[in-house]
Amino acid sequence: MTTLPSYPVHWDHKTILAAVETAFGAGSAGLTGADAVRLWDVTWTPLEADSKELPYVKPFNGANASILLNRRSKLSFKVALVGAGTGGTGIPCWDPFMRAAGAVRAQVAATPAATIAATATKTSGAGAFTFARTTAFGGVLPRVATLTCTTGGGSGVAAFTVSSPAVGATPAYNQVGVVMTTGTPFALPGGAVITPSAIGTPFAAGDIFTIALTPAGCTYTPSSDRAGHKSLELLLTLPDPEDDTKAQRWRMLGGRCAIKATGAADDYPYWEVEVTADYAAPVLGIEIEPVYTAWPDPLVVGTENTPVARLFGNDVVLETFGFDAGNTVEYVSRVGRKGARIQDAKASFTAKIEAPSMSSVDFFALCTSRAFGEFMVQHGVAAGEAVVLSTGRWQLDPPKPGESKKDFMFDLSGKAVPLTEGTDWSIFASAAA
Incomplete structure (x- = not known):
């Protein structure tokens, strides 16, 4: 065969835009470059579906044709765990993913009033x-x-x-x-x-x-009001290999999220987001130039940048922390209704810490007594940089002793148990004027 010219598209040269929809599945008010998401570790499944084979019998071997049901897209990625920044809207850049993960936002403006x-x-x-x-x-x-x-x-x-x-x-x-x-x-x-x-x-x-x-800043708490859960429009673009004036545009509507936060000493903390959305056929179109100026760079987790790590009212020496909103996101299809939905949410927090003196805090006693206590991590010191992850009703799983660099450590995990609706946890993103 004739040798074909090879101009493959670079896999990392993708742009992803995201915004909250005006109504479920209706798209946003219009995506612009300012809706670009600064992300990494992208995993993309543009088409996922359930295959339904035709049930026919026939007088010979061979497959039957099938149809595709519940066509959907999935996209997972990481974005920096950062505050809401200085100036601007006072809303953190990761806000759309929290609200599409079943959280509600309460904002306090950076004003004297x-x-x-x-x-x-x-x-x-x-x-x-x-x-x-x-x-x-x-x-x-x-x-x-x-x-x-x-x-x-x-x-x-x-x-x-x-x-x-x-x-x-x-x-x-x-x-x-x-x-x-x-x-x-x-x-x-x-x-x-x-x-x-x-x-x-x-x-x-x-x-x-x-x-x-x-x-000043935004506080996010979980909501059980499924009718009030927000949804996302996302647009993923890649350059077209044959037409450098166009981009392949993959649009996703009705996106709902599962979301986790992770931080480890001497590393950047991040949100891990998985979006499930309706599938739409790709088209060629004009690429939207991304604008990332609203995204602050993350701060490395460490003594200088992570001033508070407190469990059950006790300051601890922290190696890692984690939060999982525990969302169960399912694609549901019925006559007259289909789409991604948050079916349940059971949040949990984790921490890996240096084992403290039992005279200070006995995590085994707290576990066996089924006590509820505080989990609080503040990452970032200054207004505009800080993010605070907390719950006042953390119930421990059995602690797991272990080691890190030959130091005696505890791996702690537990669920956030609400006393009333929406009191499981809160995440605060600080803003500065």
């Missing part, structure tokens, strides 16, 4: 004041600022001790002799600033007020 309570709560005394919220709280975990009057009086005279206990890796805050003057900035923990506008009743020594401070 959103991160600082509108009024102070009086716990004792007769003094009263109002204030404007001037500078946003820049912390990663919620805090409460306590204002204790030490010198009574009105504007320019009254002085306070402003305090807040340590939270996570953030040390306690304590400033004494802070004078409150109307029209003058008054500092709170985490860079938050209020400006007192009026002092209605002069303060007396011993008056105490609290002001709640909420970090």
